[in-house]
Amino acid sequence: MNMPPRYQDAKWENLSEPLRKTIIETKKDGLVGIMFTGNPGVGKTYTAYALCSRIEEKLNIGVFCVNATSDLLALASGATFRGGYDTDERDFYERFEAHRGAFFVDDLSADLECTEVEKRILYGLVNKCYENEQYLVVTTNNTIEELRQSFGNKFISRLLGCCGVLELQGDDNRLKNHE
Numbered sequence: 001m002n003m004p005p006r007y008q009d010a011k012w013e014n015l016s017e018p019l020r021k022t023i024i025e026t027k028k029d030g031l032v033g034i035m036f037t038g039n040p041g042v043g044k045t046y047t048a049y050a051l052c053s054r055i056e057e058k059l060n061i062g063v064f065c066v067n068a069t070s071d072l073l074a075l076a077s078g079a080t081f082r083g084g085y086d087t088d089e090r091d092f093y094e095r096f097e098a099h100r101g102a103f104f105v106d107d108l109s110a111d112l113e114c115t116e117v118e119k120r121i122l123y124g125l126v127n128k129c130y131e132n133e134q135y136l137v138v139t140t141n142n143t144i145e146e147l148r149q150s151f152g153n154k155f156i157s158r159l160l161g162c163c164g165v166l167e168l169q170g171d172d173n174r175l176k177n178h179e
Contacts, residue, residue, distance in 0.1 A: 001056060001063040001104075003049055010049035012057075023051060026164035033129060033136030033163035037143065041172030044139040045106055051137055052104050061101035063137075068108045068122065102135035103128075110142040110150035123155050130162045138163060 003010070012020065026034055034051070036044040052063040103125060114122070129136035140147065144165070148156045 001052055002065050003053075007046060007049040010046050010053060012050050012054035015047060015050050019047065022166060023047075026166045031162060031164045032133045033138070035138040035140065035159065035163040035165050036168055037140055037165060038168040038170075039172065040141055041174045042168045042170045043173060044141075044168055047168065048104055048106065048137045048139050052102065055102050055135060055137075059102075059135075061135075062099070063102045063104050064099045065104045065106065066125070067106045100134070102137065104137040106139050108138055108140040108142070108147065110140075110146040114150070119151060119155075122151065123158070126155065126158045126162070130158045133162075136162055 015023075023034060036048055038044055052065070055061065056063055105122070105125065108122075126136065128134065138159070142150075144156065144160070147159075
């Protein structure tokens with residue numbers, strides 16, 4: 001998993017017991033993924049990386065990580081992908097089509113004006129997880145309705161078809177040092 005240095009300590013055991021229990025309960029009922037929602041800075045990305053570390057450790061499968069904001073913009077513009085390789089839409093599809101593990105989409109944003117290429121990539125990734133029952137972890141600052149307005153009903157239907165939704169609440173942890 002291509003985990004940024006800031007999240008190297010993101011481990012399942014570092015999450016609170018109540019949060020771990022809630023994550024497990026949210027994933028029930030045949031859903032193979034989870035979407036963490038909430039305001040900026042409440043720990044969605046940290047929690048998601050901790051869960052992805054657990055998935056890799058316990059299920060012995062790799063996690064394909066995509067930052068919806070920066071990686072998809074880079075991909076659409078032909079720039080270098082954060083995962084460490086040059087790519088284009090076709091290469092990206094081939095890589096995630098070949099991937100048999102879990103997927104993590106960080107920072108899915110309704111505020112981002114996605115190109116049709118980016119929307120196709122996101123839909124393709126979510127659809128692959130839905131159809132193949134592959135684990136999907138998503139983080140977003142947006143509500144389901146905001147995402148629906150940006151990405152459409154078809155996308156949201158597939159996303160919620162494989163992901164339970166867990167809203168994380170609290171104050172912005174990044175701003176605590178500035179108060």
